[in-house]
Amino acid sequence: MHSWDDFRYFLQVVETGSFSQAATKLGVNHSTVSRRIQALETVHGVKLLERTQTGYQMTDAGASVLEMAEKMQQANLAASRILLGQDARLAGEINLTMPHELFDHILAKPLREFTDKYPDIRLNLHVSKGLRNLANREADLAVRFTESPPDYLIGTRITTMQHGFYKHKDLAIEHSTPLIVWQRDKGIPHWASQLKSPQVVMQVDDLQAMYSAVAAGFGLARMPCFMPDIMHNQDIERLPARLPRSNWGIWLLNHVDLRHTARIQVCRQYLQQVLNRHIPLFAGERS
16 A cells, blocks of 8 residues: 555656656655655556656556546645644745746835744745646745636735836837737737837747836837836836726735635735735836
């Protein structure tokens, strides 16, 4: 009889296709992963994984237990969330995720003040573009830009965001408008129709990179107002064009099972207070 841990190693290798990447995610070394998988295969007399040119792939035997192993994982995570949801201590870890632009320019100092106030709470911060899987405890609390969060999360929309056209003050746009757009944009974005002869000169996949490109004079960009406005760069100007308010909002989210966890409640309330103070910034009222 093997414990859940043995199958956890198997699932991580299936997910990553690599013993070394699985080891990194599990916080162990490569040899530990290899030894666990080998023990699981030996006791049952089957090969669960085979090495290919693109990484480790499941054998038929591995595929036959995959769904059951995934159900074990979900049950284990659910049990963990239920127990954590009853934790009344203002101590322990909080896995916190947010876009790095929010952390860098708005929340870094307040979060340091939070840990001064609650020294027994340790924050594990993940700054990322995507929404980390709160169901799998990749994060306990998330601050996210999104239109609508997943149903299994409970949350508060702090506010919706205002966008504006921003450019370097020396960039001439009387005859044509060089544009900085997102990687996902195909061709000239619809919002550029009100600009003179728009032409895409750069695509980016990151808001900080978009701001830096505007500051360097590459072109004009449609950005959430909070980013350029908080930088106080006198060389960056916002055009007077009024754009409709975005459907995208700033959400504070956590899994429904964690709504009564004391340390998550207190951190959530603190973050909400801080973000509420910045609503005029997100609403574009500073420029």
